[in-house]
Amino acid sequence: MRLLIVGTLNGQLSTATKMAMSKGAKVTHTETIDQAIETLRSGRGADLMMVDVAVDISNLIPRLQAEHICIPVVACGVETDARAAVNAIRAGAKEYIPLPPDAELIAAVLAAVAEESHALIFKDSKMADVVKLADQVAASEASILITGESGTGKEVMARYVHDRSLRRDKPFISVNC
Structure with a gap:
C-alpha cells in the first residue's frame, strides 16, 4: 500500500509513519494540499491519504475530484475533537482516527479503507x-x-x-x- 500523509499532525507524524511502514506501507509526506496534488500529478500515486484535520479537507476533496483522482481520505486529529471528526466526514473523509495513534486501530482502518476503495x-x-x-x-x-x-x-x-x-x-x- 502507498500512503500519502498530508499535514504535520503536531509531531504525531513520525509515529503514524512508522506504524504504517511496519505494516508494509510506502509512505510519502506533504505539508499542504498543493504539494499533495502535485505529488499525485507527478506519478507518485497513493492508495490512501491520511490528512491532518487542520488541513482544509473541504477544499481537498473537490480538488481531487476535479483532477479525477480517486483516493480514499482518512482524517487524523491530535485530540478527540468530535466537531473536527464530524466536519472531516461531512467534507468527504472516509474515517477519522484520533492521535496519538493506536497501532491496531490504524492497521484496521487503513486495511478496511484501502480494500473498500478497490472493490x-x-x-x-x-x-x-x-x-x-x-x-x-x-x-x-x-x-x-x-x-x-x-x-x-x-x-x-x-x-x-x-x-x-x-x-x-x-x-x-x-x-x-
Whole structure:
C-alpha cells in the first residue's frame, strides 16, 4: 500500500509513519494540499491519504475530484475533537482516527479503507466474463490494452488487473489521454 500523509499532525507524524511502514506501507509526506496534488500529478500515486484535520479537507476533496483522482481520505486529529471528526466526514473523509495513534486501530482502518476503495461491483454476466479474463491476464507477464468509450471504467479495470498482478507493489500510474 502507498500512503500519502498530508499535514504535520503536531509531531504525531513520525509515529503514524512508522506504524504504517511496519505494516508494509510506502509512505510519502506533504505539508499542504498543493504539494499533495502535485505529488499525485507527478506519478507518485497513493492508495490512501491520511490528512491532518487542520488541513482544509473541504477544499481537498473537490480538488481531487476535479483532477479525477480517486483516493480514499482518512482524517487524523491530535485530540478527540468530535466537531473536527464530524466536519472531516461531512467534507468527504472516509474515517477519522484520533492521535496519538493506536497501532491496531490504524492497521484496521487503513486495511478496511484501502480494500473498500478497490472493490469491483457488478451484476452483468458479460462483466463477469470480463473480470474472469482480467484475473487470467493479471497472473501473467503479458501487456494488455484496454479500450472503450469515455467513462466506461477502463481505469477501474486497469487498477483491478494491477492490484492482482505480480507488479502490485509497484506504482500504478494513470495517464488520461
